[in-house]
Amino acid sequence: MKIKSLEIKGFAALAPMAGVADRAMREICMKHGAAFCVGELTSSRGITLGDKKSASLLYCGEKERPVASQIFGNDPEIMADAAKKTLEYRPDFIDINMGCPAPKVAGNGGGSALMKNPDLAESIVRAVVKAVNLPVTVKMRTGWDGEHINAPELAERCEAAGAAAITVHGRTRMQMYAPGIDYETIARVKRAVNIPVIANGDVKDGESARYMYSATGCDFLMIGRAAQGNPFVFEEINAALSGREYRRPTLEQRFEALFEQVSLMQKYKGEHIAMLESRKHTAWYLGGICGAAKLRRECGEITCFSDIRRICQKALEQNADM
Ligand SMILES: Cc1cc2nc3c(=O)[nH]c(=O)nc-3n(C[C@H](O)[C@H](O)[C@H](O)COP(=O)(O)O)c2cc1C
Missing domain, CATH: 1.10.1200 (Non-ribosomal Peptide Synthetase Peptidyl Carrier Protein; Chain A)
Structure with a gap:
């Protein structure tokens, strides 16, 4: 399976996790069978202003490929400029954050707040796609809240703007991390677009991985919290989905x-x-x-x-x- 020109092997990617999925964790997860990984979200404004902390998050090592740099922001020009600047750190693709619920991100109109403003979200994707010669992906939630589930429509608009794949975390912004995943909306996203769809939320082992695939028809899975202290989860999922026996690590x-x-x-x-x-x-x-x-x-x-x-x-x- 490919994300544009990028050949992806395996079933499950490591999710971006700020303050957790750093370069060390990404390398270990790739070693244990992750299909690809996404760096910690980084402020587009910080990148364009040359902030050192932002730059330190962007470094992509050779042992964590394919790897994306994830950027967030609310301004198409700044996002495009930031995307260009990330190229110095040699990511394999760029991921745009449309899912972060944190007030310091969504409160400024970036992250999950972009789901409330599909016109702006679309122009950001268009601007970033135009700025870099790499696949550009988008990570979103199902919507802002239960009354505004718009991931399928927004995913279509992102595809039209040139996005190469869409990740959907099966919760609204208002749900934060509350129990329960909306598999049906992820399935609707998959039916709405022709680019690969990566399903995310509460996948933690072979059984939940199989369920996510069958309930949504997705192309890949993305694993966040279950990889904390357990990089072996990728081997477990790869074994389950290829019908191979899996032996837990000692x-x-x-x-x-x-x-x-x-x-x-x-x-x-x-x-x-x-x-x-x-x-x-x-x-x-x-x-x-x-x-x-x-x-x-x-x-x-x-x-x-x-x-x-x-x-x-x-x-x-x-x-x-x-
Ligand atoms: C500590 C932590 C940090 C996170 N940071 C990011 C981030 O930087 N960018 C992003 O798109 N999602 C971020 N997320 C959301 C995860 O990528 C993922 O969507 C979410 O945890 C659901 O997947 P899971 O049930 O497999 O953990 C973060 C989640 C956690 C727990």
Whole structure:
């Protein structure tokens, strides 16, 4: 399956997750079978103003390809200019954010607020497509709220403006992350356009992946929270959808993945930030094990790599049967 000229292998992509799916996590997820990945949302204004923090989010490494840079904003010219500037960091495609519910994004008319303004959304896609010679994709929700479910119509307009694929998170902006996915609207998006549709929301294992495919007819899946502390979820989904048997990783294998991820964080972000951020990642890797609650509290105290090793060693001793 292709997204324009980009050959995509596999079934499920890693979702963009600000503050979580950094370069280290993206590399680990690609290593474990993610089909492609999308970088953390980055302000188009920040990029055009040369903000260093924005630039640091854009770097695309060779081991995380195909990878998109995701940009947000509310102005077609600034979005087009930002898209051009991201090329310096060599993304394989550009993703436009039309799903972020956060007030600092949607409150300024960007992210999910673009779903309330389809004319502006369409001109942004048109401007970005014109500005770069890369596939441009759009990630949206089902609509702003239950009374305004417009993803199928907006997806059609994005396609007409040149979008190469559409990701739909099966919730409205007002639902934020409330339980329940609107599979039917994702299916309607798939019927409305001829470009690939990527279905997103609550896919967490082989069974939910199969369900998302059959309920929506989508072309790819996108996985967010289920990949936190579990890059193996992509192997599980690939196995389930190819009819192959899947063997869960041992606890040792899980911790090896954690160590590798943290080493990459140290390399890309420096010791201090890597250690602070490794606290939440280590806690996620402890998911589903005996004694996790106490060990998770210890994660809040991590200041060096040996703290992480010590916590994992304790987890192994308490879970010798896993
Ligand atoms: C911590 C966090 C950060 C997120 N950041 C972004 C982002 O930068 N851009 C975006 O389009 N979506 C973002 N999302 C939404 C996810 O990409 C995804 O649509 C959502 O989590 C639903 O998928 P899931 O049920 O597989 O987690 C974020 C979600 C989480 C939990």
